[in-house]
Amino acid sequence: MxxxxxxxxxxxxxxxxxxxxxxxxxxxxxxxxxxxxxxxxxxxxxxxxxxxxxxxxxxxxxxxxxxxxxxxxxxxxxxxxxxxxxxxxxxxxxxxxxxxxxxxxxxxxxxxxxxxxxxxxxxxxxxxxxxxxxxxxxxxxxxxxxxxxxxxxxxxxxxxxxxxxxxxxxxxxxxxxxxxxxxxxxxxxxxxxxxxxxxxxxxxxxxxxxxxxxxxxxxxxxxxxxxxxxxxxxxxxxxxxxxxxxxxxxxxxxxxxxxxxxxxxxxxxxxxxxxxxxxxxxxxxxxxxxxxxxxxxxxxxxxDKGIIFPESMAPFEVIITPIGYDKSSSVKEGVDDLYQLLIAEGYDVLLDDRGLRPGIMFSEAELIGIPHRITVSETTLKENKYEYKNRSKTDAEMIASNDLIRHLKSV
Known part of the structure; x- marks a missing residue:
């Protein structure tokens, strides 16, 4: 979605x-x-x-x-x-x-x-x-x-x-x-x-x-x-x-x-x-x-940031929060590919394509309680990585793009 x-x-x-x-x-x-x-x-x-x-x-x-x-x-x-x-x-x-x-x-x-x-x-x-x-x-x-x-x-x-x-x-x-x-x-x-x-x-x-x-x-x-x-x-x-x-x-x-x-x-x-x-x-x-x-x-x-839904009842399992989706063709292409990959793997995905500032996207995702947040930017794409944040954890981490699905299945 x-x-x-x-x-x-x-x-x-x-x-x-x-x-x-x-x-x-x-x-x-x-x-x-x-x-x-x-x-x-x-x-x-x-x-x-x-x-x-x-x-x-x-x-x-x-x-x-x-x-x-x-x-x-x-x-x-x-x-x-x-x-x-x-x-x-x-x-x-x-x-x-x-x-x-x-x-x-x-x-x-x-x-x-x-x-x-x-x-x-x-x-x-x-x-x-x-x-x-x-x-x-x-x-x-x-x-x-x-x-x-x-x-x-x-x-x-x-x-x-x-x-x-x-x-x-x-x-x-x-x-x-x-x-x-x-x-x-x-x-x-x-x-x-x-x-x-x-x-x-x-x-x-x-x-x-x-x-x-x-x-x-x-x-x-x-x-x-x-x-x-x-x-x-x-x-x-x-x-x-x-x-x-x-x-x-x-x-x-x-x-x-x-x-x-x-x-x-x-x-x-x-x-x-x-x-x-x-x-x-x-x-x-x-x-x-x-x-x-x-x-x-x-x-x-x-x-204090919001809901932490168990994955089985969360409205969406994963949210993609792209930085520059409406400004960078490489970000848009990379995000669209990731979106289709996650859907093909059976995940219930929300792609935040509204062009909001990163801080607003992040705070809304945490308030709603979506378990997994994946951030994509030109910088992460150049490094072949995604920024991953688990809603129940404090810190984000960098995950190799080819290791993302395995990581999602393991948490």
């Missing part, structure tokens, strides 16, 4: 209301633009990050055997009344009425909708287990939206729902999804912990939260230095040996639940079992806050 054909909008200062570092940097780097309280437009640079996270999630969901669909964002009240959650969910639910005064809501979650779908589609144990997922915008009427996309009214979420004939099948899928979540957050380059958790408003029999570790995290996590035990503060109160427990702070980016028959019994979602009798389906649900991951990653990966 050439910068002259792409929309880049960066700012020197963050808005006064921005509190968290991630909120400030996402605004300054031009990832998001505020529309209203808790509502943001995802700008082209930010949308590229979202899409990369989505792709990683889809790869692991497919590996875990989940099937993608897309459900309506607007849901009829009668489904929520079947489970009793129309009133129980509280004022966070954004409710509307159509022209006939029929009540609906903008979906904060989709347990009711998927259960309604499955009770009409699956009726035999031979069709189970089945695991559906979607990636979709959710809506929650936060009383005080703050921290940018960390606590927004509209947010992107991956939610999956599995249906089973027995507990053993649920536990097997739960284990697959637990491993998939670990793989997702590992691939995204995050430092995280999976912790035992309370089921909260979703309900069910057992759950785990996935937290990105960050000092700015809202949640307190308790872990045992000498075992695999990790839990949120409420669950940790019941831990028998508190002597080895340590605490840290985390940002919740995922939550998985063993729901049991909470929703299937309420909504009469049954199947014919091997004995020929109707039985309620056993459910699991699995959520990831896709847009929240970006804020959490920035809280964990930044410095």
């Amino acid at each position: 050439k910068a002259s054909k792409f929309y880049i909008s960066t700012f020197k200062e963050a808005p006064a209301e921005a509190e968290l570092t991630s909120h400030k940097l996402m605004i300054r780097a031009g990832l998001i633009k505020k529309l209203g309280s808790g509502l943001y437009t995802w700008m082209p640079m930010g949308l590229r990050v979202l899409k990369k996270i989505e792709n990683t999630i889809r790869e692991e969901m497919q590996q875990a055997g989940a099937v993608e669909l897309l459900m309506p964002a607007i849901q009829p009240a009668e489904l929520w009344e079947e489970t009793g959650r129309w009133e129980l969910f509280g004022p966070q639910m954004l409710k509307i009425s159509d022209r006939h005064d029929r009540p609906f809501c903008f979906g904060p979650t989709h347990e009711e909708v998927i259960t309604d779908l499955v009770r009409n589609e699956l009726n035999s144990y031979k069709q189970l287990p089945m695991n559906f997922y979607q990636i979709q915008m959710k809506f929650r009427d936060e009383i005080r939206p703050r921290f940018g996309v960390m606590r927004a009214r509209e947010f992107l979420m991956k939610d999956a729902y599995s249906f089973h004939a027995d507990i053993e099948s649920l536990k097997h899928t739960y284990d697959l999804m637990f491993k998939a979540y670990n793989a997702i957050f590992t691939k995204l380059g995050l430092i995280f912990r999976a912790v035992q958790a309370d089921n909260g408003a979703i309900g069910g029999d057992g759950s785990h939260e996935f937290h990105v570790l960050a000092d700015s995290g809202e949640d307190e996590i308790v872990y045992d230095e000498h075992s695999d035990f990790a839990a949120n503060i409420e669950v940790a109160k019941d831990h028998p040996d508190k002597r080895n427990l340590k605490t840290c702070r985390g940002i919740e980016v995922g939550h998985i639940f063993q729901l049991g028959t909470k929703y299937s019994e309420a909504m009469k979602a049954t199947f014919i079992n091997q004995s020929g009798k109707p039985s309620p389906m056993i459910m699991g649900c699995y959520g990831i806050g896709v847009s929240r991951i970006i804020a959490a990653a920035i809280e964990q990966n930044h410095d």
Whole structure:
């Protein structure tokens, strides 16, 4: 992608209301633009990050055997009344009425909708287990939206729902999804912990939260230095040996639940079992806050110059910052050749061909958090070298032109 054909909008200062570092940097780097309280437009640079996270999630969901669909964002009240959650969910639910005064809501979650779908589609144990997922915008009427996309009214979420004939099948899928979540957050380059958790408003029999570790995290996590035990503060109160427990702070980016028959019994979602009798389906649900991951990653990966994106979620992997691109034919030719070489090698490349001063190009690249910067000038071309700068390192270095690809693959 050439910068002259792409929309880049960066700012020197963050808005006064921005509190968290991630909120400030996402605004300054031009990832998001505020529309209203808790509502943001995802700008082209930010949308590229979202899409990369989505792709990683889809790869692991497919590996875990989940099937993608897309459900309506607007849901009829009668489904929520079947489970009793129309009133129980509280004022966070954004409710509307159509022209006939029929009540609906903008979906904060989709347990009711998927259960309604499955009770009409699956009726035999031979069709189970089945695991559906979607990636979709959710809506929650936060009383005080703050921290940018960390606590927004509209947010992107991956939610999956599995249906089973027995507990053993649920536990097997739960284990697959637990491993998939670990793989997702590992691939995204995050430092995280999976912790035992309370089921909260979703309900069910057992759950785990996935937290990105960050000092700015809202949640307190308790872990045992000498075992695999990790839990949120409420669950940790019941831990028998508190002597080895340590605490840290985390940002919740995922939550998985063993729901049991909470929703299937309420909504009469049954199947014919091997004995020929109707039985309620056993459910699991699995959520990831896709847009929240970006804020959490920035809280964990930044410095005084800007964002330090893990390569797997960066909007671009490499940026070429030419000096004299619009003035020197040799620089233009050398840069264009390098650009095509990097694309051929499979890199996601941004060529800054806007004719800006080097200092401006460098500071924007660091603010946005592009992992690899390659600077080309007449001087570097004469020496058959490129100036290479890794975003996570302080100093630049000179790399022989014929050694660049090997170097990129090794860092």
